[in-house]
Amino acid sequence: MDKYLVIGNPIEHSKSPFIHQSFASSTNQTLAYEKKKVELDQFETFIQNFQRIGGKGCNITVPFKERAFAIAQELTPRAKAAGAVNTLSFTDDGTIIGDNTDGQGLVEDLLRQRITIRDKRVLIIGAGGAARGCILPLLEQLPSSITVTNRTFEKAQQLVSEFDSSQLSCSELSSLTNEFDLIINSTSASLSNKLPDIESRVIASATCCYDMAYGNEPTCFLRWADELGVQKTIDGLGMLVGQAAESFRIWRNVYPEVASVLVELRAQLT
Numbered sequence: 223m224d225k226y227l228v229i230g231n232p233i234e235h236s237k238s239p240f241i242h243q244s245f246a247s248s249t250n251q252t253l254a255y256e257k258k259k260v261e262l263d264q265f266e267t268f269i270q271n272f273q274r275i276g277g278k279g280c281n282i283t284v285p286f287k288e289r290a291f292a293i294a295q296e297l298t299p300r301a302k303a304a305g306a307v308n309t310l311s312f313t314d315d316g317t318i319i320g321d322n323t324d325g326q327g328l329v330e331d332l333l334r335q336r337i338t339i340r341d342k343r344v345l346i347i348g349a350g351g352a353a354r355g356c357i358l359p360l361l362e363q364l365p366s367s368i369t370v371t372n373r374t375f376e377k378a379q380q381l382v383s384e385f386d387s388s389q390l391s392c393s394e395l396s397s398l399t400n401e402f403d404l405i406i407n408s409t410s411a412s413l414s415n416k417l418p419d420i421e422s423r424v425i426a427s428a429t430c431c432y433d434m435a436y437g438n439e440p441t442c443f444l445r446w447a448d449e450l451g452v453q454k455t456i457d458g459l460g461m462l463v464g465q466a467a468e469s470f471r472i473w474r475n476v477y478p479e480v481a482s483v484l485v486e487l488r489a490q491l492t
């Protein structure tokens with residue numbers, strides 16, 4: 223049976239085994255997908271061993287995405303742009319291919335929820351790994367602009383300078399205008415129940431606010447956006463399922479049905 227893993231540290235709460243097993247059953251595929259906690263000094267050895275025993279692929283999560291990038295022998299353009307890998311594939315000739323499906327997961331979720339990206343003005347809050355991973359897939363949807371803003375402005379400048387796109391620019395948090403259609407919170411602030419330091423008028427004028435974080439209730443960022451009258455607020459659960467679906471497609475050559483898994487996961491959260 224083809225073997226897959228999600229690897230991270232910690233990993234106990236990973237929903238990936240549930241998601242991939244659901245995909246396997248809905249597409250009539252036979253495969254094994256498990257989670258595995260790997261010690262910090264064991265990542266590379268573990269991957270080599272898993273490949274040796276015939277593993278077909280891995281999802282990689284915190285804190286190993288950059289090391290998965292380094293171990294890959296071939297990288298997709300979006301993995302190169304992300305500087306991080308969340309999907310490894312082991313080919314029959316022994317090559318390790320690294321991809322990053324996080325940004326595509328975000329785009330798929332937005333499109334599934336009928337949020338248009340084309341010709342829209344997008345604001346990304348945050349300039350860490352999560353922001354870096356979604357820039358290329360978002361640019362491919364041809365927005366009129368993407369602005370990156372961040373608490374530490376130099377990091378936003380650095381991130382933007384890594385891409386060759388006239389659509390992409392950065393702005394300080396304090397000088398943002400209320401001109402955005404779609405605002406994506408990629409910061410880890412929601413995880414500690416904090417809001418990025420942005421003026422309400424910037425948020426209030428958006429049509430949609432998206433938070434890459436999710437939980438059993440709306441994040442504080444999404445509650446704030448709701449209170450300000452933003453038409454549509456979306457959390458990152460669909461992005462999680464979307465990135466998994468894209469990994470599944472890469473490995474199994476079939477795109478699974480996402481909506482029913484999302485309903486089940488949402489029910490598990492509450």
Ligand code: ATR
Nearest residue numbers: 348349350351352353373374377409410411416418
């Ligand atoms: P990830 O890989 O999840 O993006 P990261 O690379 O550590 O994680 O980046 C975290 C991002 O969240 C950064 O943009 C960080 O801002 P700084 O660069 O200024 O540190 C942002 N962030 C974290 N906590 C925040 C907070 N309380 N308010 C605003 N931004 C915050």
